[in-house]
Amino acid sequence: MPELPEVESIRRDLVAAVTGRSIARATVRNTGNSGRVIRRHQDRSGFEAPLAGRTILEVQRRGKFLIHVLDEKLALVVHLGMSGQLLLGMPADPYANHTHVEFDFEDGDQLRYVDPRTFGQLFVVERSEAGEIAELDRLGMDPLVAPMPWREFSVALAGRKTKLKSLLMDQSFICGIGNIYSDEMLFAAGLRYDRVSESLSEPEARRLHEAIGTILRRAVDGRGTSMRDEQYRDLYGNRGAFQHHLLVYARQGEPCTVCGSQVSRVRWTNRSTHFCPQCQR
DNA sequence: GTTTAACCCTGCACGC
DNA sequence: TGCGTGCAGGGTTAAA
Numbered sequence: 001m002p003e004l005p006e007v008e009s010i011r012r013d014l015v016a017a018v019t020g021r022s023i024a025r026a027t028v029r030n031t032g033n034s035g036r037v038i039r040r041h042q043d044r045s046g047f048e049a050p051l052a053g054r055t056i057l058e059v060q061r062r063g064k065f066l067i068h069v070l071d072e073k074l075a076l077v078v079h080l081g082m083s084g085q086l087l088l089g090m091p092a093d094p095y096a097n098h099t100h101v102e103f104d105f106e107d108g109d110q111l112r113y114v115d116p117r118t119f120g121q122l123f124v125v126e127r128s129e130a131g132e133i134a135e136l137d138r139l140g141m142d143p144l145v146a147p148m149p150w151r152e153f154s155v156a157l158a159g160r161k162t163k164l165k166s167l168l169m170d171q172s173f174i175c176g177i178g179n180i181y182s183d184e185m186l187f188a189a190g191l192r193y194d195r196v197s198e199s200l201s202e203p204e205a206r207r208l209h210e211a212i213g214t215i216l217r218r219a220v221d222g223r224g225t226s227m228r229d230e231q232y233r234d235l236y237g238n239r240g241a242f243q244h245h246l247l248v249y250a251r252q253g254e255p256c257t258v259c260g261s262q263v264s265r266v267r268w269t270n271r272s273t274h275f276c277p278q279c280q281r
Numbered sequence: 282g283t284t285t286a287a288c289c290c291t292g293c294a295c296g297c
Numbered sequence: 298t299g300c301g302t303g304c305a306g307g308g309t310t311a312a313a
Contacts, residue, residue, distance in 0.1 A: 001306055033290075036289085036290085079308085080307095081290095082290090082306045098291085115290095116290080117292085117306080118289080118290060118291085119289070119307060119308080160282090160283095162283065162284090166283090166284085171307090171308080178307070179306070267304095269284080269286090270285080270286075270306090271305095272305075284313080285311100285312085286310100286311090286312085287310085288308105288310085289307105289308100294302105294304085295304105296301090296302090296303105297299105
């Protein structure tokens with residue numbers, strides 16, 4: 001389940017691996033649900049044709065979206081959904097199950113998009129004169145690239161009646177945070193998932209502001225979280241390491257590392273939520 | 282403005 | 298062993 005740290009790790013791999021290279025052709029494979037991952041396009045050719053011959057100028061990230069900036073004012077945007085992977089290899093490599101799209105580079109390598117649950121998506125768009133992508137307009141600030149200043153964050157919290165976990169996962173407020181890291185941030189800040197945003201004191205809001213940055217930086221340093229075999233892999237198929245540093249997520253029933261009481265798990269608004277009932281208020 | 286539920290999908294764990 | 302069921306999750310949409 002790639003969130004910001006996982007997507008950022010893949011972006012850094014991509015910067016080194018594909019910047020400056022030209023795509024000879026993109027191919028949407030004819031296997032089952034492959035059409036679903038390019039659902040923003042009417043048909044396969046609408047996705048494949050504009051990519052042929054394009055050069056990747058740089059690779060950016062906005063929240064959980066990867067943006068391959070191309071020449072001719074185009075961009076290839078990739079969202080990995082829950083189970084999407086971008087893997088670099090050779091055309092002769094055996095295909096993993098659920099390989100939906102492949103990109104052949106003019107000098108030989110191949111980039112493949114694999115996604116068992118097909119919640120991810122890829123699309124090609126035109127960039128504006130300023131280089132903006134209209135489809136990503138709704139995203140809020142990126143907490144790694146352009147973190148919201150403390151004072152602005154505090155004012156934003158005070159003006160909202162949303163519960164904290166919903167707010168952290170609201171991509172139009174802060175983009176890039178999902179279920180795992182929202183639980184970890186709220187634990188680090190000592191705040192319950194269902195606290196109302198506007199009820200936070202200044203010290204509490206400050207703790208949350210710090211926790212967002214701290215958890216994300218540590219997770220990026222750990223190259224993301226790989227919880228299960230079929231989940232997050234980097235560009236070369238390697239697992240992340242941050243799962244060894246999670247303090248509440250998937251640790252229900254284990255002792256809290258701060259107070260020793262049992263970590264709880266509840267199902268809240270259709271998402272599993274992990275917290276320490278003693279430390280988080 | 283905010284909350285809640287449903288939907289999309291596949292693989293896995295579990296109980297029978 | 299094999300089957301059915303529930304769960305996991307991100308983003309979107311509709312309804313309340």
